[in-house]
Amino acid sequence: MPGSTHREGLDASRLPRRAAQAGLVAFGLLAGLGLGEAAVRILGAGPGANVVYRENYRLSRDPALQYELVPGSRDGTSRISSAGLRDREYAADKPPGVFRILLIGDSIGYGFGVAQSDALSEQLERLLQPPDAGGAGPRFEVLNLGVTGYNIDQIVENLRVRGLPFHPDLVVYAYCLNDPQEYSFELEALKAQLANAGLPRGATGLGRWAAKSRLVLLLRTRWRARHLPASAPAVPADPQWQRLKDGTYADYFASLYAEGPGLQRLRTGVAALHRISVESHVPIVTFVFPLFMDPDHYRLQDEHRLVSRMFSAAGIPTYDLLPLYRTMYETHGFVFAANALHPNAVGHRLAALYLLQALAEDGAIPRPNTGPLPAFRSPRDRMLAEIAARARHAAGTGPG
DSSP: OHHHHHHHHHHHHHHHHHHHHHHHHHHHHHHHHHHHHHHHHHHTOSOTTOSOOTTTEEEOSSTTTOEEEOTTOEETTEEOOTTSOSSOOOOSSOOTTEEEEEEEESHHHHTTTSOGGGSHHHHHHHHHSOGGGTTOSOEEEEEEOOOTTOOHHHHHHHIIIIIGGGOOSEEEEEEOTTTTOOOOHHHHHHHHHHHHHTOOTTOOTHHHHHHHOHHHHHHHHHHHHHHOGGGSOOOOOOHHHHHHHHTOHHHHHHHHHSTTHHHHHHHHHHHHHHHHHHHHTOOEEEEEOOOSSOGGGOOOHHHHHHHHHHHHHTTOOEEEOHHHHHHHHHHHOSTTBSSSSOBOHHHHHHHHHHHHHHHHHTTSSOOOSSSSOOOOSSTTSHHHHHHHHHHHHHHTSSOO
């Protein structure tokens, strides 16, 4: 009929307009989602109870590791390497003429709270291989195997499965006094976050984006908390941070080294490191970091001595960093600490300078092409004065 033909013509003429409108709506939705995602990440508005995000950590298929870093995930302006290290890419086959060091540990080795470039491994590598060294002397690589929240069991396993394939010449253990504990807040937070978000694994396309989106994670977590409160697992409180907050930390850390599970875990870990060193013909050294608490009346010297004796008895040279940080505190306060457990960038610099001196003097590394090494075993020497000046500058309290 004539009328129907006319209506069909009108409908057909509207199709391009409707397609354009649909495209604008789709563009607007995508732009809104993008802006929302950016705002959540910039403002840090993700789930506030958790210190780990899904794109950086994942549950591990290795039952001894339990969780691990996600290869290729974003880490500030850097990325986690394809091998799952908080570091740049390294060839598994060590280049000729390179002396390769592995830094193992937990959040201190990882560099929690500082950029990759300010972490201990990076600072030590730059000191060993200064830009103006040219081609003279040995070349050094320092690989960062630290993972936040790992205990000594996980640290040993990470060295075995992820570190040894890089054929190291030396392993440096950045030891934290909480390494014998079993509880990992990071692991429990990750489990709770995965459960609360309720996102399927193995998703593709839009589902894959949703699984990595902090905006989606935030919205789903809040929705589930409101509508499914009974099914949302809570993250257990971290006992060490509770004790640090209420001032009873000395009792908690002492309990880790009393006869019991913590001390047994430490014994097992030290024995495992000794076996790895013997079987792989790779020396291991340990640097013990203190807690940055009560430096005038520090209450964990006995635990430091116990750790040093245990590692030394297994043939693993051990260095205690407590005198270094205590001396810096006496002159400049806590310019080196991010919090009670973690050094800031200046604190990592202090440790790197100490490691350089100790490793070179004791023959653990080839003599680096850094010029004369100043005596650094005595806290009040020229090197410490240089470090103190850098610390004052970094803290804004004086000229560098």
